[in-house]
Amino acid sequence: MKTLLLGADGRLRFIWRAALYCVLAAVIVPILLQYAIGPLQAKLDIADDLSPAGIAFGEAVSFVVALICTIPFAIYERHSPFHYGLPLRRIFGARLWGGFAVGAVMAGAVGLAMILLGGMQVKGLALSGHALFYAALAWLGANICVGISEEFFFRAYFLQALWKSIGFWPASIVIALLFAAAHYFFKDGENIWDVITLVSLSLWLCYTVLKTGTLWFAVGFHIAFDFMQLFVIGTPNGARIPKERLLDATFRGPDWLTGGVLGTEASFVMYPLIALIWLYVWRRFRPAALTQALA
Numbered sequence: 001m002k003t004l005l006l007g008a009d010g011r012l013r014f015i016w017r018a019a020l021y022c023v024l025a026a027v028i029v030p031i032l033l034q035y036a037i038g039p040l041q042a043k044l045d046i047a048d049d050l051s052p053a054g055i056a057f058g059e060a061v062s063f064v065v066a067l068i069c070t071i072p073f074a075i076y077e078r079h080s081p082f083h084y085g086l087p088l089r090r091i092f093g094a095r096l097w098g099g100f101a102v103g104a105v106m107a108g109a110v111g112l113a114m115i116l117l118g119g120m121q122v123k124g125l126a127l128s129g130h131a132l133f134y135a136a137l138a139w140l141g142a143n144i145c146v147g148i149s150e151e152f153f154f155r156a157y158f159l160q161a162l163w164k165s166i167g168f169w170p171a172s173i174v175i176a177l178l179f180a181a182a183h184y185f186f187k188d189g190e191n192i193w194d195v196i197t198l199v200s201l202s203l204w205l206c207y208t209v210l211k212t213g214t215l216w217f218a219v220g221f222h223i224a225f226d227f228m229q230l231f232v233i234g235t236p237n238g239a240r241i242p243k244e245r246l247l248d249a250t251f252r253g254p255d256w257l258t259g260g261v262l263g264t265e266a267s268f269v270m271y272p273l274i275a276l277i278w279l280y281v282w283r284r285f286r287p288a289a290l291t292q293a294l295a
Helices: 014-044 052-077 094-116 129-155 157-166 168-186 192-212 216-232 260-266 270-284
Strands: 121-125 247-250
Touching: 014 052, 014 157, 052 129, 052 157, 094 216, 094 260, 094 270, 129 157, 129 168, 129 192, 129 216, 157 168, 168 192, 192 216, 192 260, 192 270, 216 260, 260 270
Parallel strands: none
Antiparallel strands: 121 247
């Protein structure tokens, strides 16, 4: 039993650390926090909808869950909780902005393709003046929460612990399946086409960690892609329409083009673009040394 649980260094094996993190993050901590989250959400009068406030609140909760689950392992390993791919000294570095550019271009290309192919009809702007300015800031803030929270939850400590125990690609596959499952079972209207997109993007986001040695590229991509699809394009997401969006647009094309109730993520236009961003990262970055990526 001791050999099963402990490695040669006498410390808990990384596979058990990853399993403990998963149980804590998926079950135990959310159950414990629910008694505080519900009353707080009611007190702040935050609706559970596709608005900047609703998104920011939900993602803030996810970040707190991930942070609570990471801290014990960080203490055990004598590291900062942000040591696992999100060093604060590189928060505004080139990796973040590089990922941001890729996310913005990719989502913009999907929106443009839907317009050119007749799946998206733009009537004009849905907002103007101060309302437009404040909505843009609110959605940017909400999607910063999305990018940091989801990447920290899935691809910070959890990825590195699995990586050290079963190898990079097996770890990435496990996380991609869990990432897709979290969306599939908890978002309305999910289908196989969106699952393909989610699995492919999750594997690619893990790959960016392997190639860049940091999570900031993935965070930047996540922020920009969601900002573009939710605020700029205003695409449906899980059968809900984003509030306070930029464009007054309708989506009357076939589901294969518009993604139906799932929006841009489930559009078939995503697939060639996903292939292109895999190629881009493969050509753009030299592989980060394993010790650097796991440092």
